[in-house]
Amino acid sequence: MRRTFVYLLALGLLWTTTAMAAPTIEVEALMTNTAVLKIDGERKTLRAGETYKGVTLISAYSRTATLEVDGKQMVVGISRRIGADYQQPSEQVVTIRRDARLQYNTNATINGRSMPVLVDTGANLVALSSVHAKKLAIDYQTGVQARVETASGMVNAWVITLRSVSVGGIRVENVEATVVEGSFPNTVLLGMSYLKHVDIKESNGVLSLSRAW
Missing domain, CATH: 2.30.30 (SH3 type barrels.)
Structure with missing residues (x-):
């Protein structure tokens, strides 16, 4: 028994x-x-x-x-x-210091090419001018046409999908963006279509972008 x-x-x-x-x-x-x-x-x-x-x-x-x-x-x-031996991947962190104009400017790699960008949490999408798009060899006029309001009035724009956007090694693929006809915006705006993929923290004039993996 x-x-x-x-x-x-x-x-x-x-x-x-x-x-x-x-x-x-x-x-x-x-x-x-x-x-x-x-x-x-x-x-x-x-x-x-x-x-x-x-x-x-x-x-x-x-x-x-x-x-x-x-x-x-x-x-x-x-x-x-x-499996059972899984370990959480290390976190990628990019820090950007606020400039004299109280803005966060950095460089991003867009479709494999480097371009200055301004972090803009108020922009729904990454936004670039047609001048930027031509420098990046983007055929933006194949995108979905729209109209946007600028300081100069209503202008044509196109909604496109960027192949990839990378900031300091934090790469996001298939990022929706707006291309505005003309020279506005002067600097590419790094909007929420990229930023929603990262964690954002701001402290003492330093902006941190982070993502695990």
């Missing part, structure tokens, strides 16, 4: 250990608020807010996704395999 009890106890411990083991997850594809994951060998497409086998997709973009497993959130990239 004692031997049987010990055997059953061992089975119970084995079952508990197996049940508590974190699932093995592979990230196969990422889209906005959608991720294709392989969870314990089974392929599953999750949309933001959905849960499967204890894995919840919090959010997803073209390069990273935020998952929640066993109450813990993790930021992962495509082709990333996650």
Whole structure:
């Protein structure tokens, strides 16, 4: 009887250990608020807010996704395999000092080319002039045409998608932007279509942009 009890106890411990083991997850594809994951060998497409086998997709973009497993959130990239030995990736941080005009100016790499930019949390999209677009070899007139108001009045504009925007190594792909006909804005505005992908903190005249991964 004692031997049987010990055997059953061992089975119970084995079952508990197996049940508590974190699932093995592979990230196969990422889209906005959608991720294709392989969870314990089974392929599953999750949309933001959905849960499967204890894995919840919090959010997803073209390069990273935020998952929640066993109450813990993790930021992962495509082709990333996650198991019980997962470690949270280090955080990328870019610091920008406020200038004499109380603005935050820095350089960004847009579609692979460097360009001065002004951080503007009040702009919904990254905004650039047609002069900037020509320097970047962007065929902006294939975008969706619109009209915007400037200091000179109403002018033509085009909504386009930039291949990538990178600031200090924090790269975001497929960034929506507005190209305004003429020379306005004088400096490319780094708007929320990029900034929504990063955490923003401001302290003592220093702006910090950060993102895990």
